Amino acid sequence: MQVDDTDRRILRQVQADPEAPASELAERAGVTPATFARRLERMREGGVVKAIREQVDWRALGYEVEVSLRVTLDKTEPRAFDEFIIAARAVPEVISIGTFLGRVDARLLVIARDMSDYQRIYREYILSLPHMTDIEALMQVATIKDAQSVPL
Incomplete structure (x- = not known):
């Protein structure tokens, strides 16, 4: 359009x-x-404007920890991506999932109330996600820019 x-x-x-x-x-x-x-x-x-929606500030609800997980999947398994994504979507604390081409196959954005809550989520849910061969955690310290708008 x-x-x-x-x-x-x-x-x-x-x-x-x-x-x-x-x-x-x-x-x-x-x-x-x-x-x-x-x-x-x-x-x-025309699909240029998808929706105007409310945005919930999860920090205001008591979630203080944000961790980005970079995940490498077993590429020898034909259904690895599909099964991983289905399982990751089922984890309520996973608020964003992205897939990539390259060394890292997926990125999960995980929120938790505090570090012990994150440790519980990681042990109970993240480590049981299927087809992972490697995982790297990056803890968010600060958000410098979080633009939801595009330059027009």
Whole structure:
């Protein structure tokens, strides 16, 4: 789908303040509310805008530890990726799963309330995930940038 400068202005406003009233976002984008609504709907239908949703701050819920796990899988097993992903999705504390080409096959982002909770999750759930041949844990110390928006 093609987006023009007007669409980009609308997207910048939606990304900057998704909770603002549509009329306010339209004004900031320099379009009428009707134009704003019509173009935003067209971009939703075209797949440019997937959803505007609430984001839960898991730290505010008491999760203080974030660990990124780099996983290498047994590539001799034809169903290794599929079975690993199915099992990893079942772990509630795994909040993100990504797969890669290269030395590392998957990355899991795991949250825990504290280090003893992480140790429990690691021993009970992570170590039992199928087809892992290597795992490396990287503990998150600080988030420097976490942009959910794209440059427009």
